[in-house]
Amino acid sequence: MGRIFDWIDSRFGVKAPHSRFLQRPLSERINYLYCLGGVAFVLFLCLVVSGALLTIYYVPSQDEAFQSIVRITREVRLGWFIRGVHKWSANLLIIFIILHTLRVILYKAYQPPRELNWVVGVCTLVVAFASGFTGYLLPWDQKAYWATEVGTSMAGTIPYIGKYLLYLLRGGTEVDGSTLIRFYSFHILWLPVTMALLLWAHFHMVKRQGISGGL
């Protein structure tokens, strides 16, 4: 395994520039609260893997979405497990991002030169919320439908542009099949890609600027 990696790395050259970062000594002042962001990232990876698996059986159509969810839970081998991993990772991701944010606030880690990384971090929180909101509609049951009805109606209360924003979110005047496909597209394509880019920027800045209070 190591030899295969070395063969690839001697041509790809990804090990050397990162070893300085991965093998540096950490400050004594670092504690386990510094792991909260890492935990959130691992949960994101769990979501990507379990979500990619769920797309194999999920059908984003207003006639079949609910049936396909039932099939995943009851008939597909380990389907209940993969769905459970996706659901619980999603809940825990929000919790751990918020805990990570609190840690950054308490340690004043948002201060210069890390203001931009704070902004990127807040963006990942927004994208995580958006993923949670769009994913909530996909089971296409009563709870999902009414949560989206209410959630999108909130956007409609914004003065002047609210109505147009509402139609944009719903893909029409009502929550229906076009809303489902719209949310599905956002949930499995646009938001994860945005999240990946944001996380890359986030980690890049951690690497360049070091950990606040640590290095």
Next chain:
Amino acid sequence: MNRRAFLSTAIKVFFTTAGIITGTIALLFSYPFKIKKRAVKYFPVMDEAEIPRRGVKTVTFKYKRQNRVLNTRAFVVNHNDIVYVLSPVCTHLGCLVNWHRRKHEFLCPCHGGRYDIEGKVLGGPPPAPLTRLPYRVSEGKLYIGLKV
């Protein structure tokens, strides 16, 4: 073994195990869960009187599979007073062959497979002759058996 080497090995073992478990779960999850043995069912295709006295007759008929009605066809052949039914599915890669009356051959439009009136391979890539489908005649009707 010092502390550093132990931790390094432990991390490798942990991630390899996690990777193998995740991969196994992913394979189990994605492997189709509905693969059943298909039983032969008989479908009526034509009246007994319509069975050709000589040559090949193409029949189109409907059959039911998992509550869906599908269209398919088959060849009812009478060759030297022996009646048999040939499946139109080419044994090469599954296209549907056609009966070419003038050349007196079954021709596959996809890769040029050729079969004679008995379904034996005359040329092209097919590895095996055309499948003979089971049939039965009862109450004046011809029934063809399909695996559904």
